[in-house]
Amino acid sequence: MDELNKSGMSLSYVPKPLDLPILTIEQNASSTMNVEQEEKEKEEDFIKNNYVKRTLLNESALPPITWSNWYKEVNWPQATLLCLEPFIALYGLFTTCFVWQTAVFTFLWYFLTGFGITAGYHRLFAHRAYEATLPLRYILLILGAGAVQGSAQWWSRGHRAHHRYTDTDLDPYNAHKGIFYSHIGWLLFKSRRKPGVADVTDLIHDSSVQWQHQNYISLAFLMSFVLPTIICGFGWNDYRGGYFFAGVLRLVFVHHSTFCVNSLAHYLGNAPFDDRHTPRDHFITALITLGEGYHNFHHEFPSDYRNALKWFQYDPTKLLIKFFKKIHLASNLKEFPHNEIQKGRYSMTCKALDKFGQTITWPKQNSQLPIITFEEYQELSKKNDGRALILIAGFIHDVSHFIDSHPGGRAIIKNYIGKDATVPFYGGIHDHNTAAHNILAMMKVAVCKYGGEVEYIKRKLGHVQTPTPIFA
Numbered sequence: 001m002d003e004l005n006k007s008g009m010s011l012s013y014v015p016k017p018l019d020l021p022i023l024t025i026e027q028n029a030s031s032t033m034n035v036e037q038e039e040k041e042k043e044e045d046f047i048k049n050n051y052v053k054r055t056l057l058n059e060s061a062l063p064p065i066t067w068s069n070w071y072k073e074v075n076w077p078q079a080t081l082l083c084l085e086p087f088i089a090l091y092g093l094f095t096t097c098f099v100w101q102t103a104v105f106t107f108l109w110y111f112l113t114g115f116g117i118t119a120g121y122h123r124l125f126a127h128r129a130y131e132a133t134l135p136l137r138y139i140l141l142i143l144g145a146g147a148v149q150g151s152a153q154w155w156s157r158g159h160r161a162h163h164r165y166t167d168t169d170l171d172p173y174n175a176h177k178g179i180f181y182s183h184i185g186w187l188l189f190k191s192r193r194k195p196g197v198a199d200v201t202d203l204i205h206d207s208s209v210q211w212q213h214q215n216y217i218s219l220a221f222l223m224s225f226v227l228p229t230i231i232c233g234f235g236w237n238d239y240r241g242g243y244f245f246a247g248v249l250r251l252v253f254v255h256h257s258t259f260c261v262n263s264l265a266h267y268l269g270n271a272p273f274d275d276r277h278t279p280r281d282h283f284i285t286a287l288i289t290l291g292e293g294y295h296n297f298h299h300e301f302p303s304d305y306r307n308a309l310k311w312f313q314y315d316p317t318k319l320l321i322k323f324f325k326k327i328h329l330a331s332n333l334k335e336f337p338h339n340e341i342q343k344g345r346y347s348m349t350c351k352a353l354d355k356f357g358q359t360i361t362w363p364k365q366n367s368q369l370p371i372i373t374f375e376e377y378q379e380l381s382k383k384n385d386g387r388a389l390i391l392i393a394g395f396i397h398d399v400s401h402f403i404d405s406h407p408g409g410r411a412i413i414k415n416y417i418g419k420d421a422t423v424p425f426y427g428g429i430h431d432h433n434t435a436a437h438n439i440l441a442m443m444k445v446a447v448c449k450y451g452g453e454v455e456y457i458k459r460k461l462g463h464v465q466t467p468t469p470i471f472a
């Protein structure tokens with residue numbers, strides 16, 4: 001009854017069960033024990049064959065960070081850079097004159113170094129979503145160094161682990177540890193665990209990646225601070241603006257833009273392709289991250305060079321890669337087949353429908369209904385207990401609460417109480433619509449043995465079995 005109240009269905013259509021003996025099934029204690037044992041064995045087997053579970057169980061993590069040990073657990077070089085840069089940028093903002101050429105250059109440098117991460121580190125090196133010529137590889141590696149996020153090899157190793165072990169403790173920026181942790185916390189403190197195994201052999205054998213890996217510190221310093229200062233200084237005599245705006249302030253934005261892919265893109269938005277993990281699609285995240293915000297799609301199809309599929313979705317990195325192809329700097333842009341992408345959409349639509357279906361109260365399963373004979377049905381109908389029983393299509397329905405709401409009138413129903421109303425219901429008098437069938441199904445109280453009146457009469461006349469017609 002409560003279920004029906006929740007769904008908003010009128011209580012008046014729900015009949016009381018027929019007054020018949022109820023069968024009880026006794027629980028077998030020994031079989032329960034077997035089930036428990038089986039479950040335990042299954043769990044042990046799962047752990048044995050599951051790399052994440054096995055590793056987490058066998059390899060101990062560093063002790064948790066507390067108020068007494070936190071200063072020993074801070075990753076001081078990274079923490080100093082990340083915590084100081086916003087303050088240096090703020091100081092620069094309040095003490096440096098505005099020069100429009102520097103403002104334009106800062107904007108441009110933000111996009112260039114940002115693309116070094118999105119088109120370079122992420123889509124090219126971590127995911128091999130396309131192939132790039134050697135000059136383009138070097139350009140992206142140099143620009144990426146300007147975003148000061150470690151070498152492409154280090155970055156890709158962590159990112160491949162993020163994809164392989166998403167939402168587990170082997171994911172370096174596990175979103176289940178909170179938005180602060182996945183955004184920046186994982187960089188401020190020493191990792192409690194080594195990220196899960198991820199193969200980067202291809203990058204180890206890539207001479208351009210190795211060159212950047214070995215010269216990373218000097219490249220990062222040059223691209224992030226020295227070059228912007230020199231360009232603005234030599235270009236329009238604004239060394240100070242070049243350092244504070246194109247250097248430091250730009251770096252703050254590039255850093256937090258990338259960090260948002262690990263934090264915001266795992267919290268904000270919807271999951272049109274798969275909702276078993278945290279990655280989500282959202283326009284705002286895309287706007288902040290140069291198009292990396294369609295993260296649900298990206299985690300489902302990581303080696304696709306696109307993050308956004310539709311033309312109106314914001315993904316400038318995708319457009320840049322397309323442009324690289326046009327000028328023959330990139331080739332073999334990988335796309336997952338449309339059919340496979342549609343399967344993701346389809347399964348999520350089914351899931352949503354299923355959820356919707358759970359908010360609806362459905363009729364009782366036929367197997368839950370008692371089976372009575374046609375004679376018993378007639379007997380029950382004659383009882384003066386306030387019930388109005390009608391047989392339709394082999395099912396007995398208690399229509400007593402519906403009889404006054406029947407759009408066709410009360411009299412016609414009354415006429416068929418205790419009789420078989422299959423023919424009039426299915427078009428003999430009125431061909432009822434789907435809603436009528438649904439409402440009727442809610443009123444089922446029993447199954448009539450052998451079907452209905454016709455079968456009953458046939459049996460009475462000696463036709464035990466329906467004759468099988470012979471075909472020539």
Ligand SMILES: [Zn+2]
Pocket residue numbers: 162261262266279295299
């Ligand atoms: Zn992610």
Ligand SMILES: [Zn+2]
Pocket residue numbers: 122126127159163298302
């Ligand atoms: Zn990725």
